[in-house]
Amino acid sequence: DAKTTQPPSMDCAEGRAANLPCNHSTISGNEYVYWYRQIHSQGPQYIIHGLKNNETNEMASLIITEDRKSSTLILPHATLRDTAVYYCIVRGSGGSNYKLTFGKGTLLTVNP
Amino acid sequence: NAGVTQTPKFQVLKTGQSMTLQCAQDMNHNSMYWYRQDPGMGLRLIYYSASEGTTDKGEVPNGYNVSRLNKREFSLRLESAAPSQTSVYFCASSEHGMDTEAFFGQGTRLTVV
Numbered sequence: 642d643a644k645t646t647q648p649p650s651m652d653c654a655e656g657r658a659a660n661l662p663c664n665h666s667t668i669s670g671n672e673y674v675y676w677y678r679q680i681h682s683q684g685p686q687y688i689i690h691g692l693k694n695n696e697t698n699e700m701a702s703l704i705i706t707e708d709r710k711s712s713t714l715i716l717p718h719a720t721l722r723d724t725a726v727y728y729c730i731v732r733g734s735g736g737s738n739y740k741l742t743f744g745k746g747t748l749l750t751v752n753p
Numbered sequence: 754n755a756g757v758t759q760t761p762k763f764q765v766l767k768t769g770q771s772m773t774l775q776c777a778q779d780m781n782h783n784s785m786y787w788y789r790q791d792p793g794m795g796l797r798l799i800y801y802s803a804s805e806g807t808t809d810k811g812e813v814p815n816g817y818n819v820s821r822l823n824k825r826e827f828s829l830r831l832e833s834a835a836p837s838q839t840s841v842y843f844c845a846s847s848e849h850g851m852d853t854e855a856f857f858g859q860g861t862r863l864t865v866v
Contacts, residue, residue, distance in 0.1 A: 684843055684857030728795065741855055743796040
């Protein structure tokens with residue numbers, strides 16, 4: 642499985658955009674990038690995923706670089722309720738392509 | 754929709770006791786997973802089941818056994834609990850394949866004394 646690298650923590654002001662980076666330089670051509678978040682020890686919550694193109698849903702946008710070696714999750718107008726640990730995951734390929742492997746993630750703190 | 758339901762939500766065991774954590778999903782998903790999360794750490798995969806009738810080891814399988822009882826249910830058993838197994842346990846399910854999201858339960862908080 643491709644590994645991901647994320648900063649351990651980030652701060653963001655309420656109402657501003659939060660841009661969370663993720664490095665996945667060893668990603669394979671058929672592997673997807675997933676983002677999950679975990680609020681205060683609750684079960685992780687799916688946010689968004691993508692393969693090559695940029696993606697947007699009601700929660701966030703996902704920007705994937707053209708070489709696919711990194712991506713950025715954007716929360717356009719962060720609120721206090723967005724304070725959470727954000728996990729960037731590259732979904733495994735081959736026989737274990739359904740497996741999710743979590744790293745330590747980025748603790749995003751949204752400040753008033 | 755209930756989604757993924759885990760029971761119990763909290764449990765205290767004595768060292769050496771056994772117990773089974775239950776997980777059920779109502780989304781007709783093929784794949785199910787068990788994770789553990791220690792304080793300040795990310796989730797680590799214990800076991801997973803790609804489909805009914807199959808199970809495979811994850812990163813930290815030692816001390817655990819699993820049963821995929823049917824498509825809905827995936828249980829995790831601790832045969833002889835140890836303090837090192839004190840953790841929060843999460844069950845998840847997803848469709849088989851790389852382009853699908855996983856849904857998580859709310860966790861079981863297990864303390865082994």
